[in-house]
Amino acid sequence: MSEHAATTQHSGAGDHAVDIDRHVRIYITVFVTLMALTIVTVAISRFHLPVPIAVSVALLVATIKGSLVACYFMHLISEKKLIYAVLALTVAFFIVLIFVPLLTVHDGYWIRG
C-alpha cells in the first residue's frame, strides 16, 4: 500500500504536520493523566468514605476523565458550532432524563401517589 499525505482544505502541508505533532504530544499527556486519574479513582474507593461523598468524588473524577476524552480525543475543544448545538440539546435532555425522575424520591423512598 503506498503512502499518501492526507491534507485538509485549510492549511498547507508544513503547518499541518507541525499541528499534528502538537496534537500527538497532547494525546500522550492526556493518556498519562487518564492513567493517573484511574489510579486515583481506585485509591479513593479504598478509604470507604460515606456514600454521598464517595459518589460525589467518584463522579467528579469520572467527569474530569470523560471531559479529557471528549475534548482532546474527540476534538470537542475545537469543533464547529453545529456539533456544540447538537450536544447542548443532548445534555438538556440527558439532565431531564437523569434528574426529573428523582423528584419522585424523598428521603430514599418512593413517594407513592
Add this chain to the structure above:
Amino acid sequence: MEIPYTVEIRRDTGLNNGKIAIWLFLASEVMLFGALFASYILIRTGSTSWPRGDTILNVPLATFNTIVLISSSVTMVMAWASLMRGRFNTFRVYMASTVLLGGVFLVVKYFEYSHKFHDDLFPRTNNFLAIYFTLTGLHMLHVIGGMAVNAYFLGPGAKLWKTNPVWFTNRVEHSGLFWHFVDLVWIFLFPTLYLL
C-alpha cells in the same frame, strides 16, 4: 451516484456529512445509556439496601480493563494522526493495536462473566446484578461493534486509502469518535458499578 460532502466541507454547516451523522448517532447513544443510568439511580435510591460493587465484582480485573480501554483510545487517535501525516503503515500498526486491545477487553469480560455464572450469580439474582449485566452487556455489544468497524478499516476498507485518502481519513476519524465514546461510557460505568 456519488455520496455528497464526504470530503468537501458543506458551506452551511462547516462540516462534512459523515461528521454530523456520527455526532447525531452519538447523541442518540447518550440517551440510550442515559436511560439505563437513570434506571440505575432510581433502583438504587429506591432500595432499602444496596451492596458495594467491590464486595461482588472483581475490581483489579475491571481496573485492568479500564487501562486497556483508555490505551485503545490512544492507539485509535494515533491511528488517525498517522493518516493525517500520510503514514499508512504506522496507521495499520495503531489500528491493529486498537482492535487487539478491544479483544483483550472482551476476553477479560468473558472471565468476569464466567466467574459470576460459576458462583450462581445471574441477572435474575438481584437488582444490582440485573443492572450490572444490562449495562456491561450493552457496553460489550458496543465494543464488538466498534471492533468490527475498525477491523473493516484495517482490512478490506483500507483500499479506499489508495483512491481517496482524505475520505478514508475522515471515515477513520468518525469510527474513532464512536470508539472514544465507548471508552467514555466505561469511564463512568467503572466507578458506578465497581467502586460505589
